[in-house]
Amino acid sequence: MVTRVEISLSAAIVLSAALVASGAFAGPPSIDMEKMCGASADAPFADNTATFDVCMSDEQKARDKLVEDWPNVPARDKARCVLPGEYLPTYVEWLTCLEMEKDYRKIRQQQSAEQPARVFPGHGPFATHAMVSKRNR
DSSP, X not given: OOOHHHHHHHHHHHHHHHHHHHTSSOOOOOOOHHHHHHHHHTSTTSOHHHHHHHHHHHHHHHHHHHXXXXXXXXXXXXXXXXXXXXXXXXXXXXXXXXXXXXXXXXXXXXHHHHOOOOOOTTOSTTHHHHHHHHHTO
């Protein structure tokens, strides 16, 4: 006879497998940092060695941060910001985009909490300008 513990354990295993298969715990897509940083170093104005080394360091730090934050990043932000099919995608670019999305949401929440005063037609900051313009016609 199957006990509740066995059923619970089986359900947990199935759910965990489904989450892993869905990519919920997977990290950000892999990109070829050497290719991207090599393209940066090949720019005519670049100091090839310094540019490549700095680029690789920045990309590795950004990748590490993405891996750390990945489970908490909303799917809509991932879909909007993490675009591995783009020309020379970078972890720095993706991380910056995700941070901007997070900040944007925070600002919008603050604005909705503050409930800005309503401005009725003819009473806004440009109302005086509009009235003067009408008189001068």
